[in-house]
Amino acid sequence: MGSIRVGAVLAVGTTLLLATACGSSGGHSTAGGTAPGAGGTGPAAPASSAAPKTSAAVVDIEPKSGTQDAAPSAFKVGVTSGRLTAVTVTDKAGQSVPGAIAPDGLSWLPTNPLAVSDSFQVKADAADQNGVATTATSSFSTLTPTRTSRSQDNVVTGSTYGVGMIVSFDFGMQVKNTKAVADAITVEASDNSQVKGHWMGNGRLDLRPENFWKPGTTVKVHVRLKSVEVSPGVYGNSDRDESFTIGRSQISTVDAAAHTMVVQRDGQDVETIPISSGSNDHPTYNGTMVIEAKEGTAHMTSASVPGLKPGEYDLQVPHSMRLTDSGTYVHGNNWSSHATFGSENVSHGCVGLEDAPGDQGGPDTTAAKFYDASMVGDVVKVVNSKGAAVDPDNGLSGWNMPWSTW
Numbered sequence: 564m565g566s567i568r569v570g571a572v573l574a575v576g577t578t579l580l581l582a583t584a585c586g587s588s589g590g591h592s593t594a595g596g597t598a599p600g601a602g603g604t605g606p607a608a609p610a611s612s613a614a615p616k617t618s619a620a621v622v623d624i625e626p627k628s629g630t631q632d633a634a635p636s637a638f639k640v641g642v643t644s645g646r647l648t649a650v651t652v653t654d655k656a657g658q659s660v661p662g663a664i665a666p667d668g669l670s671w672l673p674t675n676p677l678a679v680s681d682s683f684q685v686k687a688d689a690a691d692q693n694g695v696a697t698t699a700t701s702s703f704s705t706l707t708p709t710r711t712s713r714s715q716d717n718v719v720t721g722s723t724y725g726v727g728m729i730v731s732f733d734f735g736m737q738v739k740n741t742k743a744v745a746d747a748i749t750v751e752a753s754d755n756s757q758v759k760g761h762w763m764g765n766g767r768l769d770l771r772p773e774n775f776w777k778p779g780t781t782v783k784v785h786v787r788l789k790s791v792e793v794s795p796g797v798y799g800n801s802d803r804d805e806s807f808t809i810g811r812s813q814i815s816t817v818d819a820a821a822h823t824m825v826v827q828r829d830g831q832d833v834e835t836i837p838i839s840s841g842s843n844d845h846p847t848y849n850g851t852m853v854i855e856a857k858e859g860t861a862h863m864t865s866a867s868v869p870g871l872k873p874g875e876y877d878l879q880v881p882h883s884m885r886l887t888d889s890g891t892y893v894h895g896n897n898w899s900s901h902a903t904f905g906s907e908n909v910s911h912g913c914v915g916l917e918d919a920p921g922d923q924g925g926p927d928t929t930a931a932k933f934y935d936a937s938m939v940g941d942v943v944k945v946v947n948s949k950g951a952a953v954d955p956d957n958g959l960s961g962w963n964m965p966w967s968t969w
Contacts, residue, residue, distance in 0.1 A: 616695055617695070618645065618689070618690065618691045618695040618696055618697040619644040619645060619691035619692070619693075619695070620642055620643070620644050620645025620646070620689040620690055620691040620695070620696075620697050621642065621643045621644060621645070621697075622640070622641075622642050622645075622647070622687050622688075622689050622697060622698070622699035623639070623640070623641050623642070623643070623699070624639070624640050624685050624687060624699055624700070624701040625637055625638065625639040625640075626638065626701065626703045627701060627703070628700065628701040628702050628703065629702065629703065630703040630704070631703070631704050632704065632705070632706040632707075633703050633704065633705050633706060634705070634706060634792065635676045635677035635678070635679060635705050635706075635790050635792070636676065636743075636792055638673070638677050638683075639670070640670060640671040640672075640685065640687050641669060641670045641671075642668070642669055642670075642687075642689045643669075644691055644692075645668075645689045645690055645691040645692070645697070646667075646668030646669065646689060646690060647664045647668050647669070647670070647671055647687060647688070647689045648668075648688045648689055648690055648696070649686075649687070649688040650662065650664060650671040650685070650686070650687045650688070651685070651686045651687075652673065652683055652684070652685050653683065653684050654678065654681050654682065654683055655681055655682040655683075660673050660674075660677065660683070661673065661674040661675075662674055671687065675787060675790070676743075676747075676790040676791055677705055677790060678705065678789070678790050679705050679706060679707060679708055679789060679790050679798060680705065680706070680707040680708075681704065681705050682702070682703065682704040682705070683702070683703060683704070683705070684700075684701075684702050685700060685701045685702070685703075686698065686699075686700050687699050687700075705790075708797075708798035709796075710796055710797045710798070711797065711798050711799065711800040712734050712735060712736050712738075712793045712794070712797050712798070712799060712800060713733070713734060713735045713800060714732055714734060714786060714788050714799055714800060714801050715732065715733045715734075715735070716730060716731060716732045716733070716784070716786075716805070717730065717731045717855070717959075718730055718784060718805055718807050719805075719807070720805045720806055720807065721806070721807070722807045722808075722939075723807065723808045723809070723810040723938065724807055724808075724809060724810065724938060724939055724940030725809070725810060725812070725813055725853070725854065725937075725938050725939065725940030725941035725942065726775040726776045726777070726778060726809055726810075726812045726813075726814070726940065726941075726942065727775055727776075727814075727851070727853040727854075727940050727941060727942035727959070727962060728776065728807075728809065728853065728939070728940030728959070729769050729770065729771045729853065729959040729961050729962075730750060730769070730770040730771070730782075730784060731767060731768070731769045731770075731959060732748065732767065732768045732769075732770075733766065733767050734766050734767070734768075734793065735766065736766060736793075736794065736797070737765045737766055737794065738762075738765050738766060738768075738793050738794060739765075739793070739794035739795060740791070740792055740793060740794065741762055741765060741768075743791050743792065743793075744768065744788065744791055744793055744799070745760045745762070745768060747786065747787045747788050747791045747799065748760065748768065748770070748784070748785070748786055748787075748788070749784075749785045750770050750782060750783070750784050750785075751782070751783040751784075751785065752772065752776070752780055752781070752782050752783075753780050753781040753782070754777055754780050756772040756773070756776070756777075756780070757772060757773065758770055758771065758772050758782075759771070759772075759969055761961060761964065761969045763955070763956035763961075764956065767956070769956075769959070769961050771961055771962070771969070773966045773969075775812070775814075775942065775962075776809040777809065778809055778810060778811050778812050778829065779808070779809060780808070780809040781806065781807075781808055781809075782806065782807050782808070782809065783804065783805070783806045784804070784805040784806065785804055786801055786802060786803045786804070786805070787802050788800065788801055788802065789801060789802045809940075810938060810940075811828060811829050812827075812828065812829050812830065813826065813827070813828050813936070813937065813938075813941045813942070814827045814941070814942040814943075814944065815827070815893075815941070815942065815943050815944070816943075816944045816945075816946065817838060817840060817847070817914050817943060817944065817945045817946070817948075818946055818947050819840040819841070819846070819847055819908060819945060819946070819947050819948035819949070819950075820947035820948075821947070822837060822838055822839065822840070822904070822905045822906055822907070822908065823835050823836065823837060823838060823905065824836045824838045824914065824916075824943075826933070826936075836916060836929055836933065837904040837905030837906075837917070837929075838904060838905070838914055838915060838916055839896060839899060839903050839904050839905075839907055839908055839909050839910055839914075839915045840908045840910060840912075840913070840914050840915070840945070840948060841908055841910050841911065841912040841913070841948065841949075841950060842908050842909055842910065842911070843908070843949060845910070845911040845912045846908075846912065846948050846949040846950030847891065847908075847910070847912050847913070847914060847945050847948045847950050848887065848891060848912070848945060848948065848950050848951060848952065848953035848957075849945050849946060849947075849948045849950055849951070849952050849953065850944070850945060850952045850953040850960060850963045851942060851943075851944050851953075851960065851962040851963055852886040852887060852891065852942075852943050852944070852945070852953055852958060852959070852960050853886070853940060853941070853942055853943070853958065853959035853960065853962070854884045854885070854886065854893070854937060854938070854939050854940065854941045854943065855885050855886070855939060855958050855959050856884065856885040856939060857883075857884050857934070857937070857938075857939060858883045858884065858885060859881070859882070859883065860879050860880065860881050860882075860883065860922050860923055860924075861879075861880050861883035861885075861892070861894070862877075862878075862879055862880075863876065863877075863878050863879075863880045863883075863890075863892075863894075864876065864877045864878075865877070865911065875911070876911065878898070879922040880892070880894045880895065880896075881894070881895040881897060881918055881921070881922060881923050881924030881930065881931075882894055882895035882916070882918060882924050882928075882930040882931055882933070882934035883895070884934065884937060885958070886914075886943055886958055887953060887957045887958035887960065888957055888958050889957055889958075890912070890913075891912055891913055891914075891953075891958070892913045892914070893913070893914045893916065893933070893937075893943060894913055894914075894915060894916070894930065895915070895916055895917075895918030895924040895928065895930030895931070895934070896910070896915030896916060896917060896918055896930070897918040897919055897920050897921065897924055897925075899915065899917075901917065904916070904917045904929075912950070914943070914945070916928075916929045916930035916933055917929045917930060918930040918931070940959075942962075
């Protein structure tokens with residue numbers, strides 16, 4: 564944004580005089596000229612002179628000029644008794660910092676937080692209600708963070724995910740400035756779907772659209788956290804851009820009472836698979852879950868599941884796909900009889916598909932085929948179970964929260 568010089572035009576007799584201004588932070592402008600002599604017989608003042616004029620506008624720039632190690636959030640430009648007319652901010656590389664004057668003309672804010680470990684030059688012009696101008700300047704530097712937080716997410720650039728994919732950020736600490744952090748992470752969808760974030764506690768931020776993604780959508784994630792104070796004295800650790808693609812739609816509905824899983828692909832029912840879900844003592848969660856990881860053969864032990872005792876089971880389970888952080892999976896079951904599937908619920912809360920003996924299961928079994936056809940982000944819905952509804956923060960289960968409260 565270029566500077567705008569503002570002057571006040573003063574009329575003395577038939578001559579127009581221009582009042583210019585230049586000052587420092589909080590400075591005032593004056594109109595030059597020599598005052599007429601008072602009394603006596605001295606010469607009259609020249610026609611081009613005028614009485615001094617001082618702008619009533621007072622510009623304030625924070626931090627004050629010369630400040631070092633300033634917090635980026637401390638930067639403010641404001642004016643009293645006037646309006647800002649132009650503000651120019653440049654960094655140490657001479658690059659302009661984008662920003663805008665507020666509609667009321669009383670303040671200027673940068674589009675993004677100022678960068679840490681940088682220095683800035685500021686020039687702000689303002690004028691009072693009579694058009695008399697003033698200018699304030701400041702030079703200062705921002706701090707270099709001594710503490711940073713992580714901002715680990717669950718997407719890999721270039722990957723393809725299912726229509727239920729939720730982008731989840733783990734900060735590894737309690738975030739105090741949740742709004743600033745959420746504002747610094749934006750998601751852009753090629754179909755222009757609105758994507759919003761929701762805090763799962765104060766250490767995890769999940770982002771999704773209102774409904775499942777449309778197949779073929781390109782999704783871009785923009786992270787700008789390096790200059791954001793996550794919590795007092797702690798700054799983000801990364802500015803980065805990531806992108807992924809949404810693949811075909813696969814939504815599988817598990818009916819725990821009927822012992823079946825209907826697989827729907829791109830809106831068409833393509834298969835009904837006999838399954839065995841959670842027993843009456845350990846029922847499967849109801850609700851919409853998402854495959855958050857394909858783990859192959861997973862070591863499953865009762866010691867890692869809340870409410871179960873160590874030693875109840877300790878197994879190498881083939882074709883395992885995680886649905887919740889608490890330990891719900893869709894996986895191969897290679898220890899139950901063929902007659903179990905489609906007729907009994909015998910698991911400790913997982914959805915079991917028939918598999919062959921051995922830690923790796925079989926290559927051509929029901930479990931193997933479903934595993935191979937599935938991807939991270941695919942949806943698995945469970946209905947008619949005697950279990951509780953899955954919590955939205957248990958895995959990528961945020962689809963169970965209404966959009967109005969997301």
